[in-house]
Amino acid sequence: MTGPGAPARPEGSAGPEGEAGPEGAAAGPEGAAGPGIRRWHAELAWLGRGGVRSGVLIEASGGVFRTVTPDVPPEAVPPGTERRPGLTLPGLANAHSHAFHRALRGITEAGQGTFWTWRERMYQVAGRLAPDSYLDLARAVYAEMALAGVTCVGEFHYLHHGPGGVPYSDPNEMGRALIQAAAEAGLRITLLDTCYLTGGLAPDGTPTPLSPVQQRFSDGDAARWADRLAALGPDGHGMLAPHARAGVAIHSVRAVPPGQMYPVVEWSHRLGAPLHAHLSEQPAENEACLAAYGATPARVLDGTGALGPRSTMVHATHLTRHDIELLGGSRTCVCLCPTTEAFLADGIGPAGALAAAGSPLSVGSDSHAVIDLLDEARRVELDERLASGQRGRFGAAALAGAATAAGHTCLGWPEAGEIVPGALADLVTVGLDSPRLAGAAASTALESVIFAGTAADVTDVVTGGRDVVRGGQHLLVPDVPAALTQSLRPLLD
Numbered sequence: 001m002t003g004p005g006a007p008a009r010p011e012g013s014a015g016p017e018g019e020a021g022p023e024g025a026a027a028g029p030e031g032a033a034g035p036g037i038r039r040w041h042a043e044l045a046w047l048g049r050g051g052v053r054s055g056v057l058i059e060a061s062g063g064v065f066r067t068v069t070p071d072v073p074p075e076a077v078p079p080g081t082e083r084r085p086g087l088t089l090p091g092l093a094n095a096h097s098h099a100f101h102r103a104l105r106g107i108t109e110a111g112q113g114t115f116w117t118w119r120e121r122m123y124q125v126a127g128r129l130a131p132d133s134y135l136d137l138a139r140a141v142y143a144e145m146a147l148a149g150v151t152c153v154g155e156f157h158y159l160h161h162g163p164g165g166v167p168y169s170d171p172n173e174m175g176r177a178l179i180q181a182a183a184e185a186g187l188r189i190t191l192l193d194t195c196y197l198t199g200g201l202a203p204d205g206t207p208t209p210l211s212p213v214q215q216r217f218s219d220g221d222a223a224r225w226a227d228r229l230a231a232l233g234p235d236g237h238g239m240l241a242p243h244a245r246a247g248v249a250i251h252s253v254r255a256v257p258p259g260q261m262y263p264v265v266e267w268s269h270r271l272g273a274p275l276h277a278h279l280s281e282q283p284a285e286n287e288a289c290l291a292a293y294g295a296t297p298a299r300v301l302d303g304t305g306a307l308g309p310r311s312t313m314v315h316a317t318h319l320t321r322h323d324i325e326l327l328g329g330s331r332t333c334v335c336l337c338p339t340t341e342a343f344l345a346d347g348i349g350p351a352g353a354l355a356a357a358g359s360p361l362s363v364g365s366d367s368h369a370v371i372d373l374l375d376e377a378r379r380v381e382l383d384e385r386l387a388s389g390q391r392g393r394f395g396a397a398a399l400a401g402a403a404t405a406a407g408h409t410c411l412g413w414p415e416a417g418e419i420v421p422g423a424l425a426d427l428v429t430v431g432l433d434s435p436r437l438a439g440a441a442a443s444t445a446l447e448s449v450i451f452a453g454t455a456a457d458v459t460d461v462v463t464g465g466r467d468v469v470r471g472g473q474h475l476l477v478p479d480v481p482a483a484l485t486q487s488l489r490p491l492l493d
């Protein structure tokens with residue numbers, strides 16, 4: 001459940017700056033199946049409630065699926081149709097990303113520490129970024145995501161201003177760099193423009209001042225945050241470009257006092273925009289919140305109207321029974337980031353209890369310790385097994401749904417994430433011929449892919465009917481490893 005759907009996208013449309021979004025990315029073979037029409041014949045395709053079907057003929061035009069027909073034998077396939085060996089899924093949604101955290105991959109594993117010591121390293125990287133370097137880094141990171149099958153990213157964006165908190169001449173220059181990066185990497189983006197005002201809460205609940213790096217995150221107060229968001233220029237449906245929509249975010253109860261949360265909630269309602277927030281990632285956050293406000297973070301957010309079906313709470317790791325009832329009862333989505341939660345020693349969240357209480361679940365790669373949505377999805381179940389001693393709380397279809405339809409919906413794109421007529425024409429094909437997946441049976445192909453597949457098994461990605469990845473090669477960023485190396489090195493020297 002989200003706000004109004006995106007307006008219809010004219011075929012081949014481009015962003016307002018003329019950059020090609022996913023709908024304007026590399027086209028398929030001209031005239032292969034008639035003007036503007038593309039057809040694929042999937043050896044196997046996961047059709048949501050329809051399960052995994054074989055011989056699925058998929059037709060799209062104008063960036064939207066028109067027909068989806070299972071059990072079509074090869075001899076009945078129209079000329080010009082592209083074969084898709086393997087298992088084809090809807091596009092994957094990475095519902096929680098901080099693009100620049102990718103710079104810390106690996107280097108924070110040399111030695112010990114906690115979430116809080118990792119955060120100090122992360123702030124060092126944040127302090128070095130400028131709009132140009134942010135564009136280069138985000139383009140490369142989003143290209144890595146595309147190679148992993150991601151067709152839409154939710155970028156939780158709080159690095160707004162220059163050193164010392166001085167706004168750039170365009171105060172949204174950093175956000176616009178992210179929107180451009182997504183277009184150039186062939187992704188859709190929901191820019192979750194984040195309100196971040198205070199340095200944190202001391203253990204006794206006292207607000208702490210912004211550190212020098214944190215000054216770059218802050219607009220001063222929520223009214224000025226709202227003014228900057230207005231200047232970003234979303235239309236009445238929250239759209240920023242054909243491939244980009246605006247969302248809003250409350251960084252956390254650590255960074256936004258409750259009285260400053262109302263303008264963020266108001267903007268979510270005004271634009272029909274998704275509202276995201278970090279919630280109870282660490283026990284210390286809960287303890288400081290209780291000391292400051294006499295309530296858990298979930299209760300504080302509930303008290304400001306920030307929960308509901310348009311909202312997504314990220315992590316939700318350390319919750320009380322009442323918190324779970326608040327989230328589930330309000331149909332608030334929960335975005336789990338299991339690899340990050342493991343890498344940062346956050347803990348294991350109550351995914352099963354949240355789902356049972358009514359919260360849809362999505363997944364995100366967050367700090368990008370790895371970028372692999374199949375890994376994120378299976379860890380939701382594997383963490384549940386470790387915590388409960390039971391197998392099978394979440395089946396492969398539920399986990400695939402978290403990485404596809406639920407993720408797109410929580411980012412404000414409910415028209416994506418399913419292979420059905422009328423949905424945005426996003427396809428991700430996973431090869432079944434790698435050493436990891438060879439021998440997979442058709443009847444359990446989805447189980448094989450979710451529980452044993454990796455990002456490296458993704459062969460082809462189509463976004464809005466246009467090719468972004470073909471045969472494991474990104475068509476818009478030709479050398480993704482080089483792009484990552486060139487953008488990361490200056491941040492780490």
Ligand SMILES: [Zn+2]
Nearest residue numbers: 098156278366
């Ligand atoms: Zn995060």
